[in-house]
Amino acid sequence: LSATPEIPKEDGRPKWDNKFQYILSCIGFAVGLGNVWRFPYLCQIHGGGAFLIPYFIALLFEGIPLLHLELALGQCLRKGSIGAWNTISPYLGGVGVGSWVVSVLVSLYYNTVLTWVMWYFINSFQEPLPWSVCPLNENRTGFNEECYESTAVNYFWYRKTLNITPDIAESGTLQWWLILCLATCWAVVYLCTIRGIETTGKAIYVTAIFPYLVLTIFLIQGLTLPGATDGLIYLFTPNLNTLKNPRVWLDAATQIFFSLSLAFGGLIAFASYNPTKNDCEKDAVTVAIVNSMTSLYASIPVFSVLGFKATTAYWDCLDRNILSIINEFDLPEESIMRQNYTSWISFLNSSYPEKIAGLKLKSCNLQEFLDQSVSGTGLAFIVFTQAIILMPGSQAWAILFFIMLFSLGLSSMFGNIEGVFTPLLELQIIPKSAPKELLSGIICLISFLIALCFTLRSGSYWIDIFDRYAGSVPLLVIAFFEVIGVVYVYKIKRFSKDVEWMTGRKLNLYWHIMWRFISPLLLLTVFMAFVTLQMQKPPSYTAWNPKYEGFPMKEEKVYPPWVQAICVLLAVLPCVCVPLVALFHLVKQKRRSKDPSFVPQEVFSCQGANS
């Protein structure tokens, strides 16, 4: 039941139905949740339009060269990550194993984020939306205390969805509704990846294109909302002073890197299903540019909506103040409007200062509301959901928004799963006669069982840990070894000949310079800076604790030592595969060289494999 179609090629490897499917899969893998909820946040905190400068420099010097390298590698060697690196040099097999481990770790937690998206999606079919009203307390005289002190949106996220504990050490129980959603998500992933690229290739048409449709709809709607222009101006006003801060450059480099999903092995797997005579250079540039353009395109509706939300919050603040003043001074309704609020306030302050002071009015500042920047899950599940409540027809907007997030995440999951699936298929973990469906089923089932720990009450703290440690440093290390491995072990001369053979034209000087010097240097610098910054303060997290004095602010806590050990393990495990496998092979070689019948490994080349 291997279901490989009958193809004239000798190796019986599955292939893409057409080039568009391949490009779309790569774009879908690269364009993920980070494009929607991380890039706009970075733009906002790093000086708006000015952030685009380091971003595009990083794209040019780091993103595109590494992307081209991975695609060319996969296309030439026609194997998944483990097989490809074993072919280049058995000492570098660890790079492939490291990629595989990272793909496994990321698949586990990424699908749990999709679980949350699915939970919100299935809750969007109610009127009123469940995150718009607070539930009542026991004697029905008021609202639930936790909900009342924070907001209904926060309450729904932290209590009704996550049922979060105040501390990571308290694990709590498994949340049954999250288990149901998790099972559904893994079922969807299984449905789409059941036969490898044969099925994902069909699914990608929907999951990669649909988000663009929804983003366009949100763009049009967002621009018509009041306050949208404030948000956009705030986002894009360049503040060139921020470029002096090295943190900005670091964030740009890491954002490009993680956004393009490099070093996961998924891109190598995708490219390995290509015919060898394919222009991988053009593909790489296309995918990188589309990914960056999508980030920019997505930030426009995001910031229109954020501007709308800030404006509405500002108006609410004003209205509340106006109401207290009217009630206190028994003035007729609508005597104080938002427009003449400031003149009234100054008049009243001069005439009755004690009364005004007694009211404890909050100062309403639009800039303050705009400054409240959030990224990640906070943006989607708290800020955006709150904005959606304020829009007319909220159910439709909520449904559209969460389907879009789900598609974005799902197309990235395809790449992750492919990075896990292809090497296992090649290593022949299951006998060749067994169907592919069985392998993908086993992968999905085991992942589901392991990911159950993220449905514990402390699950979201663990996901933050996985995101920060498993999905960051190891990728930098693996990418560094990828570049060094190709350029200095496989030798750039051989590689450029292979690429020439594949694309049909000589390798540009730009690629030579980038691959040989600039990209590895840049990766090393980014890695050092990243690690230094992480080490500067003890790793901490913010916990949601209703009993905290500063509630609804989150409480800052330090990770207990056993959690810190796990963080280090997560970061180190994929990296340590590289030297371990090299060592293992060295030992094997030493033993084999004593054997007289030993034949040295043949030198591999792209053209040789296909002539």
Place this chain on the structure above:
Amino acid sequence: DAQNAFKVRISIKTALGDNAYAWDANEEYLFKAMVAFAMRRYSSKSTTQISNVLLCNVTDRVSFWFVVTDSSKNVSTVPGSEVEAAIRMNRNRINSAFLLSDKTLQFLKITSTLSPPVEPSTPVWLIVFGVVLCLIVAGIVFLIVSGIQKHKKKNKESTERENLEEKVEVTLENGIPCEALDLKAGHINGVFAADDERFTSL
């Protein structure tokens, strides 16, 4: 008598917008009537008159204080707890008389009991979840079944092809292709080539 007096705050424009009516003496009369009605319903004795309800300090806001006096007990006010209970019991009647709600017709010392949101017997999300799950499971089953069918067809085809190959192999193994022997033309022997018209056709 601040203990037995209640402050009322009315926000007509907020509730009704353009359809707002003006607060005048007639509305005050209606208010007194509603309070008297509430007292009568609560205590089930018909002694409270509209004249028992006294309003004072009416401001532009609109807000005012009111007390309910008891005519049977020489000019004393009805205890606040009784008034509160009466108002509570008849709150929505009073609200609807003025086309207002609990928020726009506020009795400042009387907290209203909030009505719980309507909850259907099965949470809606479970229904949606069931639908989504059924679709996905149907998709998976369909793909697996079609995969098994394709595999069976491929097995049948490959066994047929194997048989064909065997036959071809057998015929080749003899060294001389059988087809050549079966051919009606056979190997043409040059010696007899010129005379082939004399052979009878086979």
